[in-house]
Structure formats: structure tokens, C-alpha cells
Amino acid sequence: MDTTAIIVTVVGLGLVAFVLWYFFFSARQTASAVSSTSGVQEVAITVKGGYSPDVIEVEKGKPVQLSFYRDEENSCSEELLMPDFSIRRDLPAFKTTLVELLPKEAGTFPFTCGMGMLRGSLVVK
Amino acid sequence: MEPATKTETLDIEGMTCASCAAFVEKSLSRTPGVQRAMVNYATEKATVDYLPTQASPATLKEAVINAGYGVTERAPDTSAAERGAEIDRQKALAYQKLKRRFGVAVGLAVIIMPLSMLMLWPAMMQRINMQWLNYALLLLTLPVLLYSGREFYVSAWNGFKHRAANMDTLIAVGTGAAFLYSLAATVVPGFFTSRGLVPEVYYDTTATIIALILLGKVLELRAKTQTSAAIKSLIGLQAKTARVARPDGAEVDVPIEQVQLGDIVVVRPGEKVATDGLITEGHSSLDEAMLTGESLPVEKNAGDPVFGATLNKTGSFRFRVTKVGADTMLSQIVKLVEDAQGSRAPIQRLADKVSAIFVPTVVVIAILTFVIWFDLAPLGTRLPLALVNFVAVLIIACPCALGLATPTAIMVSTGKGAEHGVLIRNAEALEKAYKVDTVLLDKTGTITKGEPAVTDFWTLPGPAGAAREAGQLLQMVAAVERQSEHPLAEAVVRHADAQGGPRLTATSFRAIEGKGAAASVDGQAVLIGNRRLLADENITLSPPLIAQAEQLLSRAKTVLYVAVAGQAVGLLGVADTVRDTSAAAIKKLQGLGIEVVMMTGDNPETAAQVAGQVGITRYFAEVLPQDKAGKVKALQAEGRIVAMVGDGINDAPALAQADIGLAIGSGTDVAMEAAGITLMRSDLNGVVTAIELSRQTIRTIKQNLFFAFIYNTLGIPIAAGLLYPFFGLLLSPMLAAGAMALSSVSVLTNSLRLRGFSVKS
Numbered sequence: 007m008d009t010t011a012i013i014v015t016v017v018g019l020g021l022v023a024f025v026l027w028y029f030f031f032s033a034r035q036t037a038s039a040v041s042s043t044s045g046v047q048e049v050a051i052t053v054k055g056g057y058s059p060d061v062i063e064v065e066k067g068k069p070v071q072l073s074f075y076r077d078e079e080n081s082c083s084e085e086l087l088m089p090d091f092s093i094r095r096d097l098p099a100f101k102t103t104l105v106e107l108l109p110k111e112a113g114t115f116p117f118t119c120g121m122g123m124l125r126g127s128l129v130v131k
Numbered sequence: 132m133e134p135a136t137k138t139e140t141l142d143i144e145g146m147t148c149a150s151c152a153a154f155v156e157k158s159l160s161r162t163p164g165v166q167r168a169m170v171n172y173a174t175e176k177a178t179v180d181y182l183p184t185q186a187s188p189a190t191l192k193e194a195v196i197n198a199g200y201g202v203t204e205r206a207p208d209t210s211a212a213e214r215g216a217e218i219d220r221q222k223a224l225a226y227q228k229l230k231r232r233f234g235v236a237v238g239l240a241v242i243i244m245p246l247s248m249l250m251l252w253p254a255m256m257q258r259i260n261m262q263w264l265n266y267a268l269l270l271l272t273l274p275v276l277l278y279s280g281r282e283f284y285v286s287a288w289n290g291f292k293h294r295a296a297n298m299d300t301l302i303a304v305g306t307g308a309a310f311l312y313s314l315a316a317t318v319v320p321g322f323f324t325s326r327g328l329v330p331e332v333y334y335d336t337t338a339t340i341i342a343l344i345l346l347g348k349v350l351e352l353r354a355k356t357q358t359s360a361a362i363k364s365l366i367g368l369q370a371k372t373a374r375v376a377r378p379d380g381a382e383v384d385v386p387i388e389q390v391q392l393g394d395i396v397v398v399r400p401g402e403k404v405a406t407d408g409l410i411t412e413g414h415s416s417l418d419e420a421m422l423t424g425e426s427l428p429v430e431k432n433a434g435d436p437v438f439g440a441t442l443n444k445t446g447s448f449r450f451r452v453t454k455v456g457a458d459t460m461l462s463q464i465v466k467l468v469e470d471a472q473g474s475r476a477p478i479q480r481l482a483d484k485v486s487a488i489f490v491p492t493v494v495v496i497a498i499l500t501f502v503i504w505f506d507l508a509p510l511g512t513r514l515p516l517a518l519v520n521f522v523a524v525l526i527i528a529c530p531c532a533l534g535l536a537t538p539t540a541i542m543v544s545t546g547k548g549a550e551h552g553v554l555i556r557n558a559e560a561l562e563k564a565y566k567v568d569t570v571l572l573d574k575t576g577t578i579t580k581g582e583p584a585v586t587d588f589w590t591l592p593g594p595a596g597a598a599r600e601a602g603q604l605l606q607m608v609a610a611v612e613r614q615s616e617h618p619l620a621e622a623v624v625r626h627a628d629a630q631g632g633p634r635l636t637a638t639s640f641r642a643i644e645g646k647g648a649a650a651s652v653d654g655q656a657v658l659i660g661n662r663r664l665l666a667d668e669n670i671t672l673s674p675p676l677i678a679q680a681e682q683l684l685s686r687a688k689t690v691l692y693v694a695v696a697g698q699a700v701g702l703l704g705v706a707d708t709v710r711d712t713s714a715a716a717i718k719k720l721q722g723l724g725i726e727v728v729m730m731t732g733d734n735p736e737t738a739a740q741v742a743g744q745v746g747i748t749r750y751f752a753e754v755l756p757q758d759k760a761g762k763v764k765a766l767q768a769e770g771r772i773v774a775m776v777g778d779g780i781n782d783a784p785a786l787a788q789a790d791i792g793l794a795i796g797s798g799t800d801v802a803m804e805a806a807g808i809t810l811m812r813s814d815l816n817g818v819v820t821a822i823e824l825s826r827q828t829i830r831t832i833k834q835n836l837f838f839a840f841i842y843n844t845l846g847i848p849i850a851a852g853l854l855y856p857f858f859g860l861l862l863s864p865m866l867a868a869g870a871m872a873l874s875s876v877s878v879l880t881n882s883l884r885l886r887g888f889s890v891k892s
Contacts, residue, residue, distance in 0.1 A: 014503050014505045014517075015506060018499070021498050026495065028294060029294055029295075029296055029490075029491035030488070034294070039148065055291070055293050055297075056290055078286070079221075079282075082299065084218075086323070088473070089473065092474045098217045118483075119297075120534065120538065121298075121486065121535060122295035122483055122533075122534045125291070127297065
């Protein structure tokens, strides 16, 4: 093994470590719901290659209104799925789509794009 | 009649204190036509009741503005129709754009490919400056990359910022790497030659991959629009206008949104019924196939319910509106199907887990592939080999097939179910129905019609009966029963009406509680009722009559005795009749390898009789309503997966206890709440459809998942060069792109096959 091969190996393994850390172990962006005066918990989410914030904390038993603003045309994010709440919505590009639901149980409920590539979760406390 | 008021909610802007609210309220209250205005400072909302004849949302808004405040247009609406239209428009645009991008990529790739192959002709190569050729290829590839493939890079970058990786990440990294390597070989070839490497370029690879992936996307988008075709056609069934009869007699066409509860709507032959209601006058036959899947038109008379979106065939009628908007049958079906399409099948769980880690894992495998090839391949070729295999791994991996496998099949099949009058609550219900090996039927209302009908009419031969014709006797009885409200009496009247004949009138009617009824017809005293009624009147039964009655009783029928002028002259046998379709449907279920079990509150004789009639061998008799769920449990304890079919309120616990509950359509809302599947048609064939559909759907999902898993688990190692040490085989990245484009399309096409679903007869 020559020097170049050693460099390639070290850099390659370094990249592997980075990819694993970056996608699986690094900290996520979390947002807690803001309760409006009418008692509805509101959260605004931007959809652009992912959901930001992608961890949303809400309280149990109070209605939740999520407003998804899809800031791209990429077809990956055009569908929104929240299987635990039987919600499947098409998100029009550059528009806000409201999704209303009532969390009855505590737990972590994922939401994803149509193919399950983009992910976020609704944490009910 | 008091004119109907409408209620409007306005979002008020600019209120800074509670007194502002009072001011807005006053201004609204003074507006002509406003009956009541309430402004809530905390929620910044005004609720206004007004007469639509004198005021409108616009005049209300004006009143608020006059008071010095503003009205916010309602927040982006989530109404399905509006969103649907916007999405359709955007999708059509996106499709056009995608086709253009694909066109450019293909156009340039067909030039780039032969140019890149010039090196295969050494004679030709001697005349061409390699350096210039590479620059020409670079110029041709740039538009493919920057125009056709732009979205891949943008999406990959957006995803990367969110620590998310998707299919575009793979394509962007793969083509990006091939392009950058080629760029370096073009611009600084000296760097390569000085290290003993040939400065090869991969512009053809880059361009072809992008063209092929775009081809896959074009095909995918086309197929995907078809998966939701069923729900779109359901929504499209909604009538746009209704012909409303005004109290002054005028008939006006009004937009469907303005139709209100209590309005009288006129429907002429060939027209669509606008919304749900009850017929007030006229009669007709209606085609309800779009809602119930029933192919035969249904006869409707005054008092019968009609449903929006159904088609009036022959007659004209008027109906009073009982439901509008989201409450109508059509809207509820649409809602149910939409909900089902958003649900997740448990079978999908593994695929979900894999999807979540798929792309980063593939990137890791690709990097390792690069490192291993670089370290192990011969010095002169290690860099190109490492690069080509790195790109091939990234490009062949297809998370799309995995992601599309289940949801597309669920979408097609729930839509298809709705077309057949089978409403599936969610994907889980579909999966449960697939596993069913035992169907438990509640006799009344499912196997049978659930209402008594006259099955036998027998008159005494000989002097007593000969005096009059049987038909006339039936009409005499019907004349009495027409005045009674007993369910058995209704059955007698229906039977007599069906037979035809002159109508007679009965006078001095009296109902005898728990026994029957008496009246005078044509001057003769007519009695109809049970045996005790005749006994109380001291009327004796002749032996043939008794024999006939016993025979009917042994066949589990209710016997009604008829006496005219103090003499017993005839008998009526009444029973809950079996639906015409029950026996055939049960046979089909048995043909599917399912054991059909019946349960009923009737005595064992009746139960045996009905069971024999429809070909059921196992049944539970004398089951009390509260014990129905227990019977489901008993079957489950035998290790069976039980589907319960029922209609009544008292079936709800049993429907919920069963592995899958099927509520039969004419049933109650309560039963439908507890059921996983609702059959719109009162017909056991729906059970067959539901089970067949679930079987075909789950089979399709399994094929899809199998294909997606096998494709990726075989494709990735082959692309990484695993076969090279044994067979000297390497996968070209261009072939990998072709395979990837085809894989997701194959899964979609397989799901779309469900559109051809029909029940095997």
C-alpha cells in the first residue's frame, strides 16, 4: 500500500464516520408548540429538503394546528404523511397547508414525505 | 316561514382593547340584515348571523372597515377542492417542466455518447485533438447538468442542510463525482499523465445517468397520477348546481354551495341528484352505482332517502334537503377513502425502518467501495475503477421502490373498493381482512333481509273457503292490516300489494294488543292474528288448518290465522326471508377457503333451517345480543382469524371484538364506527369483494416489497463489483441508472394492476 492509498483509506473512513454522525447522531432542531389564545397549539414548519423544525413537541389532549410551508418545487416533498393520524396531504409548492389534529395519546409519532425519505416527528407529552 | 339566516366568522384585525371589540360589534349589528353579531376580543373573531337576502360577507367586511378595523382573509384554506385544484395545476406544470428537462438531457446525451466513443476508432482519433474533444464534451454536458439535473443538486443540498438524505442525494453525489473527475481530466490532464494515468472523461456517463433517471421520473409521475384517479373521480361526482323550488313556485338553478337544509330540490329524468334528502313528491328509479356499487337502479317513492351524486333515471321528483356539504354520503365516502389512503399498513413497518437509514447507508457503502477498489486494484487503473464502482453503487440504489411499494397499492385498492361499494377504513383493516379464515355472519339483516315477509298464503279448501277466491281474501286481510302499525301487518300489506287486485276498505278497525286485529270489510267481520285471538273469539280450527299451521311452524315461520264471519278460513306464513344473493355469496366465500359461521337469536330449528338454505354447516342459535362478542371470542380461541359481519347497534361490540368487522350498509352509524370495512350495499357479495380485494392488495404489496428488497440487496453488491473477482464482471453506471429508473416504475405498474380488480365468479 503506497502513501496515496493510505491517504485515500484514511480520508474514506473519515468520511464514513462523518456521514454516520451527521445523518444519524447529530442534534436535531426541536420546536415546542405555541398555544394561541383559542387553545390551539400552533407550529409553523418549513418544508425544503426536509422539515424545519423536524421535532415538534405538543401537549396531549389539545388541538394542534401545523402549518406546512413548502418552500420548493422538488417532487420529493410534495406529499405529507402522518400515518398515526391517517393524514395524507399534498403540499402545494410555495403555499401553506394547514394540518389539524388532536393528539389523544402521549408518544412519538413520525411524519414523512410520500416515500419516507424526509422525516420529522411529533412528540406528544 | 321565517327566512333562514347564515352565519359568518370574520377574523378582525387591529383591535387593541376590549372597547374596540364593542365598537366593531355595534357597527356590525347596525348593518342591515344582521340579526346578531358577537365579537370576541381574545380570539379576534366576529361571529355574525345575518339574512343572506339583505347582507353578504362583503357588506359585513365593509361594516368592519367602516368602523376603522380590518378583516383578515381567512388563513390558507385546507378545503380539499381548492387545494386539489392548485395541486393539479402545479403538477401539470411540473410534468411539463420535467418533460422539457428530460428532452434536453436526451437530446444532448445522444450527441455526447457517439462523440465519447470516437476513441474506439484509432484512425479517427489520430486526426482529432483529444483536448479539444474533451472541451467540446464538457460544453455539451454542462446544460444537462445545470438545466436538466439542477433539481437533483438543489434538493440534495437542501436535504443535506436538514441532515436528511434522499434519492436526489445519491444521484447528485454520483453524477457530481463523475463530472468533477472528468472536469479535472479535461482542464489539468497533465496532473494525470504525470502520475501514469490516462486522463479519461466520463461525460457520457454523467449525461446518460441524468437522462435515464429523468425518464424514470417522467414515467413515475404519469403512473402516480393514476393511483389517485379513483378518489378524484369520486370528488368529481359532486353536482355543481341544484334546481331549487322557491316558495313562490319558481324553480331556480343555484350553485350547490348555496343550497340549504330544508330547501326543496327538483330533479328531472337524467339529472344528477344534487345533495342528500328525502323525497317529498314523485317517484323514480335511481342509479346509485357510484355510491353503493349496486348495478341495478333502485326504486324510490315519497319518504325514501336520496343521495347526492346519484343519477335519476326515469321519473321526476322533488326532495327536501337533509344534508349538505361535508355531511353528505358522498363527502363522507371521500373522507373515509382519503383517511384510508393516509394510513399505514403494519406490513410496511420493515420497509419504513429501512427507508429511514437507506440513503446514508448507501453513501457509506459507496465510500467503502471506492476505498477498497483504490487499495486493491492495479496501480494504473485503480482510480477509474474506484470511481466507476463508487458511482454505480450510488446510482443503482433505489429507495423509491421501497417507499412506493405499499402506499401506491393501498391507494389504488381503497379507491377500487369504493367503486365497488366497499369502504375500507384503513390499511390495517385491509391487512387483517387478508388473514381472515372464518367469517361470522349475524343472520338477521345480513343473510336475511331483516324484515318479515309473507312466504305462504293458504286458504281452506271446501265449503268455507270456496265461497270466495283466495285473491279476494288476501285483499280483505290487507284492508284490515293497512290500518295496523304492526311490522307483521306491513309484511301482509306488501305481499297483497305485490299480488295486485282491487283495494278494499275496512271499517270499525280495532287492534287487539298482542293478538292481532279485527275490522269489517264488505260487511263481513274479518279477524287476523295469532291462535289466541281465534281462541278468544271461540273460533275453532279445522284439522287441515291445524296440520298446515304445524307444518309452517316446523319450518320456523310465524303463523297468522284469518277468520271471516266467525269461521277460520286461511293462514299466512311470515318469515324473515333470505336475500337472493346470500347463498351464492356464501358459496364464493367457502370457495376462497373460508369457513362461514352463522349466529342468530332464533331457536335452533329456525337457525338450522336458514343455515341449510344458504349452505352453512356451523351456527350458533339462541345467542343473546350481549353474548355476540363472546361468540367471536370463542371462535378466536380456536385460533381462527375472525371477520364479523353485522348491521345492528347490538352488533357493535362483536364488530369491535372481531379481528376485522364488516358493517353492512343499510346498518347504523354506530356499527360503521366499530367496523374496519363498511359495505354500502346490503348484500353479502360485498364481503366476498372485500376479502378478494384485500388478498389481491396484500399479494401486490408483498410482490412489491420483495422486488424492492431483492433489487437493492442484489443490485448494490453487484454495482460494488462483488462479481469482479469471480467473473470479471463490472456494472456500468449507465446500466445502473437504467435499472434504477425501471425499478420504481415496475413497482408502480404492479400496483396499478389492481385497477383491473374484479371478483372472480
